[in-house]
Amino acid sequence: MTKDREVFLEVRNLHQRFGRHRVLRGVDLKVYRGETLCILGGSGGGKSVLVKHLCGLMRPWKGSVTVEGEDITNLPERALGAVRRKVSMMFQGGALFDSFTVGQNIAFPLREAGLRDQKEIDLRVRRALKIVRMSGQEKKMPADLSGGMRKRVALARAVVEMPACVLYDEPHAGLDPITSDSIDHLIRDLGVDHKITNVVITHELRSVFRIADRVAFMKDGVIYWKGTADELAASRDPELVNFVQGRSGNRDGWDQDTPRIDTSG
Ligand SMILES: Nc1ncnc2c1ncn2[C@@H]1O[C@H](COP(=O)(O)OP(=O)(O)O)[C@@H](O)[C@H]1O
Ligand SMILES: [Mg+2]
16 A cells, blocks of 8 residues: 555545434545455444445435545435446345346346346356356356355445445355455455455454454444554554454454454455
8 A cells, every 4th residue: 555545435524314313423534545444333333324325325414425536425316326336335234136146136237227238248247256256156046045155246246347446334244254254355356456445344353354454443423443453453442442352252253362463364
């Protein structure tokens, strides 16, 4: 990562609420081009709500979101399609259509965008499946796949339009550690091989150490803390210590014996 990093995405003083429930209370966040940023924080803290603003799936109540210098806050709905092709989302739980084949699921965003050329669609689906190491599985049904493979298909769908940025909402949820590792490799490869900017909501500290260039910790509707994974591990801030130790009690999480400085993988 170079010194003069280019800002890919910027959130300024973002506020969001549902009725009287104020979920985001002034989030300020920059995402630099090509980095992998992990977002941590307690459950129900507004992480999913935040990332939905980054691709125009939700509009700010107050504040702004800028993607590659373009303020998307007040863009009309018809202009948001282009934003979502640039900033793509892998939803929590994968959200596949069970009655569609793998290939049809992955082709869905292409059809939504108006692509009709079947050869071109097939080609792009094949390329996306190759990226997630699932070549040749177009015809399978989601019900026939393991949890990890469903996540991969969801990821293939998120990258089928070759976005500049992918937002991952808890891509490790419900996966065993080995499958989680393989998802981390894919996220890493997307950054390295395809120069994709990654924003990853996760609870898995193991993954944070493997993939994060930077970490942002959310609390009380704001970004409470930012730093590297090593800085997180070294922090004495009681909020961060609590979070880290809370996760370490988790079966799939980070335990006390895990080396704290190995960020190489
Ligand atoms: N569409 C919605 N309508 C009403 N409340 C919502 C909606 N989406 C999220 N919330 C509420 O906003 C809060 C933050 O949710 P969320 O961003 O999903 O948390 P996290 O992803 O950090 O676990 C929660 O209290 C949740 O119930
Ligand atoms: Mg969430």
